[in-house]
Amino acid sequence: MYKEMNLKEVLIRFKPFYKQYWKQFVIVGIGMLLASGGTSASAYMIKPILDQIFIDKKETMLYFAPFLFFLIYFLKNAGSYLQTYYISYIGTDILRILRSKVLKNILRLDMDFFKRHRSGELISRCTNDIGALQNVVSSVIPDFLTQLITAIGLLGVAVSQSPRLAFFALIIFPITIIPLFYLVKKLKLYARNIQEKNSDLLSRLGEIFSNIELVKANNAQEKERQKFDQENKSFCKIILKSTRINALTSPMMEVIGSIGVAVMIIVGGHEAIKGNVTVGSFFAFISALFWSYTPIKRLSNLYGGLQGAIAASERTFYLLDLEPEIKGGDKELKSIKNIQFKKVEFAYDNSSKKVLNGIDFEFSKGETLALVGMSGGGKSSIINLLMYFYEKNKGEILFNDVDIHHFNIESLRDKIGLVTQNIYLFNDSFAENVAYSEDLDEERVIEALKLANAYEFVESMGGIYAEIKEHGKNLSGGQKQRIAIARALYKNPDLLIFDEATSALDNESEKAIMKTIENLKKERLILMIAHRLSTVENADKIVVIDKGQVLAIGKDEELLKTCELYRKFKNKEKEMKA
Numbered sequence: 001m002y003k004e005m006n007l008k009e010v011l012i013r014f015k016p017f018y019k020q021y022w023k024q025f026v027i028v029g030i031g032m033l034l035a036s037g038g039t040s041a042s043a044y045m046i047k048p049i050l051d052q053i054f055i056d057k058k059e060t061m062l063y064f065a066p067f068l069f070f071l072i073y074f075l076k077n078a079g080s081y082l083q084t085y086y087i088s089y090i091g092t093d094i095l096r097i098l099r100s101k102v103l104k105n106i107l108r109l110d111m112d113f114f115k116r117h118r119s120g121e122l123i124s125r126c127t128n129d130i131g132a133l134q135n136v137v138s139s140v141i142p143d144f145l146t147q148l149i150t151a152i153g154l155l156g157v158a159v160s161q162s163p164r165l166a167f168f169a170l171i172i173f174p175i176t177i178i179p180l181f182y183l184v185k186k187l188k189l190y191a192r193n194i195q196e197k198n199s200d201l202l203s204r205l206g207e208i209f210s211n212i213e214l215v216k217a218n219n220a221q222e223k224e225r226q227k228f229d230q231e232n233k234s235f236c237k238i239i240l241k242s243t244r245i246n247a248l249t250s251p252m253m254e255v256i257g258s259i260g261v262a263v264m265i266i267v268g269g270h271e272a273i274k275g276n277v278t279v280g281s282f283f284a285f286i287s288a289l290f291w292s293y294t295p296i297k298r299l300s301n302l303y304g305g306l307q308g309a310i311a312a313s314e315r316t317f318y319l320l321d322l323e324p325e326i327k328g329g330d331k332e333l334k335s336i337k338n339i340q341f342k343k344v345e346f347a348y349d350n351s352s353k354k355v356l357n358g359i360d361f362e363f364s365k366g367e368t369l370a371l372v373g374m375s376g377g378g379k380s381s382i383i384n385l386l387m388y389f390y391e392k393n394k395g396e397i398l399f400n401d402v403d404i405h406h407f408n409i410e411s412l413r414d415k416i417g418l419v420t421q422n423i424y425l426f427n428d429s430f431a432e433n434v435a436y437s438e439d440l441d442e443e444r445v446i447e448a449l450k451l452a453n454a455y456e457f458v459e460s461m462g463g464i465y466a467e468i469k470e471h472g473k474n475l476s477g478g479q480k481q482r483i484a485i486a487r488a489l490y491k492n493p494d495l496l497i498f499d500e501a502t503s504a505l506d507n508e509s510e511k512a513i514m515k516t517i518e519n520l521k522k523e524r525l526i527l528m529i530a531h532r533l534s535t536v537e538n539a540d541k542i543v544v545i546d547k548g549q550v551l552a553i554g555k556d557e558e559l560l561k562t563c564e565l566y567r568k569f570k571n572k573e574k575e576m577k578a
């Protein structure tokens, strides 16, 4: 699904982000040089201390050396501080930008994308994956660079003390690296699996909590826990596998490395006995070699950590690169006067199963159009196409005689107010919920609430600035629906769409809202879907949809005469009422 990347590709992708931080990078560079140089300088100091103080017994060195030691350690640690803080600053800030870019791009994507990905998975991508990158950018990469410079510096000291001994060391050194390659490959694979399992885990939790009523009503707590446990177990299993490999790297390298150091003691000891190197040089050499072992070992561990970042980068850049298929055009939709469907065909997911198969209808400003028909007939799919959530496969959807694909998507959706069965409320005040995407205007909020027959109950709950808690859990189904209707009305759209929007209302409220809708229609187009035919019998046009096709179009009394399916629906409703 996402393109595999190597470290170089990941670093290249980060390049545009790095540019603005050049000043901080200069400070980090100075810090790194000081920190790494300090370690090498301490190793280098061993030779003059041993040779001049202990062997040549020079007293001046006795006073000079401790001062130099303090200075070296001061600079080394000041460098370490500068490097740690500024690299963390760069990392944190880059990831703040990246997180925001990822969300911006995700929000641009087609509705289809959101149907294919579970929300838990997307949350995990925006938090865990980017969190993994943060850890790496602000700690692993700088640590990696410091350790690398330190190791090079120390090896330089070793070479300067005795090139002959260093030559032996350099033969042994690569042997310790070989097993690393195998381990690192494994670590990358595990890192990718860990991130996938983690997002599975979050998705499952998200599903449990958002369906909590269903879970409790069916006493499915135990079943859900068992399903969660399975995911939880496989998540832990993969973490342990990765930890095992990670934990193995360092000891393995140390054991192999100790053989190398043992050989160096024999060879170096011989050289010292023969007088080819001074005692100071020998100790400086061995110290540099010993000390270089710590950064090399750390490097191997950090390289393992980098694999996690590469896997996280693959997933993050995949999201950042995704393009919506529905792009729309440049034309601004200023107002809607007329809407026409001409032989529209549509299938979800490019499948061969056509959900709409040649839909034709038309309606204009001042008219109410109702879509009725059997469940699964394709009514909501028509609305999905009108909102441009999906692209039709064939035919034309015309707004004022111009096809939908010419219009800028934002300008199109600005002109449409959509109220669906699913009500979305935010933990915010009534006023904020009604004004939602637009600026809050108190008078307009009150007017919209009054039109939606909701002002009275909002007043009784503390007024328009009272908070809606837990996504509307303190409201009844009908109350929530009235807030959603007020939100659609606040936008003052040209086209109002009600998809089963009055189904949760009692008869009184429904009648009141239908009256409002009737008053609103003069300046607008109204599209309604309703299972209760009584709701739509006053519509100017009723379109009977069956199996993705238009069976008949007409007013209530016409359809009662001409359309058998409509008659059947109407009779069924009468029987139910009786």
Ligand SMILES: Nc1ncnc2c1ncn2[C@@H]1O[C@H](COP(=O)(O)OP(=O)(O)OP(=O)(O)O)[C@@H](O)[C@H]1O
Pocket: 115, 348, 349, 355, 373, 374, 375, 376, 377, 378, 379, 380, 381, 382
């Ligand atoms: N996102 C989707 N992906 C794939 N198929 C879908 C999707 N949404 C709906 N369908 C299918 O499209 C067909 C038409 O569904 P649609 O929701 O448009 O019907 P409807 O007339 O609005 O039904 P209802 O009255 O029950 O809401 C159904 O067979 C449904 O299974």
